Amino acid sequence: MKDGILLINKPIGPTSRDIINILERRFPQDKFGHAGSLDPFASGLIIVGVNQGLKCIQFFENLHKTYLASLRLGIATDSGDKEGKIIGEKEIPSFNKEKVNEVLKSFFGESLQVPPMYSAIKKDGVPLYKLAREGREVERKPRKITIDNINLISVDTSHIIFSLSCSKGTYIRTLGEDIAKKLNTLGHLDGLMRQKIAKFSLENAKDANLVDDKDVIPLEEALYFLTMKEVGGLEEKKVNNGARIHLECKDDIVLIKLRSNGKIKAIYERGYDGLYYCKRGIV
Numbered sequence: 001m002k003d004g005i006l007l008i009n010k011p012i013g014p015t016s017r018d019i020i021n022i023l024e025r026r027f028p029q030d031k032f033g034h035a036g037s038l039d040p041f042a043s044g045l046i047i048v049g050v051n052q053g054l055k056c057i058q059f060f061e062n063l064h065k066t067y068l069a070s071l072r073l074g075i076a077t078d079s080g081d082k083e084g085k086i087i088g089e090k091e092i093p094s095f096n097k098e099k100v101n102e103v104l105k106s107f108f109g110e111s112l113q114v115p116p117m118y119s120a121i122k123k124d125g126v127p128l129y130k131l132a133r134e135g136r137e138v139e140r141k142p143r144k145i146t147i148d149n150i151n152l153i154s155v156d157t158s159h160i161i162f163s164l165s166c167s168k169g170t171y172i173r174t175l176g177e178d179i180a181k182k183l184n185t186l187g188h189l190d191g192l193m194r195q196k197i198a199k200f201s202l203e204n205a206k207d208a209n210l211v212d213d214k215d216v217i218p219l220e221e222a223l224y225f226l227t228m229k230e231v232g233g234l235e236e237k238k239v240n241n242g243a244r245i246h247l248e249c250k251d252d253i254v255l256i257k258l259r260s261n262g263k264i265k266a267i268y269e270r271g272y273d274g275l276y277y278c279k280r281g282i283v
Contacts, residue, residue: 001030003052003282004216005060007205008034012043019046022208035060036168036197041081044194045202050216055280056223056267059253062168063198063225064148070191071160071176073183079118080173082190090186097155103182104150104162107175112142116174145170160187165196198225219282220257220264227251232259239265242278253279 010019016037023032035047035057044067049057074092077084115121118129121140131138146167153161160179164172173189180187195202206215220228229247231239236258238245245268247254252270257263265283268276 001027001050001213002216002218004050004218005053005222006032006048006050006211006215007200007202007217008046008048008208008211009202009205010038010043010046011207013040015040016046019208020048023048023211026209033057036065038194039081039083039173039192041083041189042192042194044192045197045200045205046194047197047200052282053216053219053222055282056219058280059223059226059267060197064146064165064167065170065194066163066165066196067172068153068161068163068191068193068195069172069176069189071162071179071187072190073158073160073180073185073187075188076177076180076186077188080116080171080177080188081192082188084118084188088186092158092185093183095183097152100155100160100183101152103179104152106182107147107150107179110144110146113145113169113171113174113178114142115140115169116171118173143169147175159190163195220255223255223264223267226253226255226267228255228257228264230257230259236260239268239278242266242281244271244275244277246274247276249276 008019010016016034020032020034031051031054033049033054035049038044038046047060074090075086076088078087148165150164151162153163172192176187176189227249229249231245235245239256239258254268254276255264256266256268258265266278267280269279271277
């Protein structure tokens with residue numbers, strides 16, 4: 001396969017790692033890795049780096065994401081989703097759409113969120129979900145998250161369907177629990193679909209069993225969100241050697257293209273001295 005990214009539509013059931021396993025079996029000569037995982041109960045868009053695209057995967061993880069979520073009210077689970085064990089039940093008070101909208105909008109903007117125990121965050125090198133499975137709970141530091149948009153889709157006596165766009169590190173399961181608490185009840189997610197990652201849409205994604213080489217998005221196109229600078233002459237030689245360079249640019253992260261062959265070569269980052277240093281070579 002070519003170097004770049006694939007847009008994969010993950011169904012409910014398999015893990016994100018399972019998707020990579022499918023691709024590795026189909027294309028054993030190529031390398032794959034995903035940017036941002038989806039829980040098994042969730043479905044939707046996953047960005048997969050292919051070959052040289054693996055070197056850029058961290059930059060896709062920072063992009064904002066859009067979800068469609070289904071919140072089941074009245075029941076709490078240990079994982080915050082439908083696959084967990086029921087740990088509590090509470091009566092669902094009566095409310096109208098205006099009240100639900102008010103609660104949803106209260107999460108708009110920046111806030112602090114405590115990550116759930118059922119997460120891949122590590123404590124002393126051990127993923128929290130492993131500790132959770134042992135019945136252990138440890139203190140987690142709140143993390144800053146940003147909700148760009150949050151909108152009510154529908155509501156009935158036991159379910160709230162809502163959409164949202166959010167920053168990296170936002171746990172929708174935790175958000176669902178917090179929404180339920182503000183409605184004076186309990187809740188867990190019984191459905192979650194990732195619809196977009198920045199401008200990449202689920203509408204353009206394919207099943208991992210169906211993609212082929214023509215579905216690979218080239219890196220220059222895929223990294224549209226990075227400022228690109230073309231260098232030549234002495235600066236090009238420096239880039240080829242991974243050396244620091246001077247750039248007239250306001251952005252901290254820059255995609256470098258070589259003037260001699262018109263190909264992208266590396267991603268550079270501004271240092272404290274104002275010069276740019278190679279953060280990741282691409283070829």
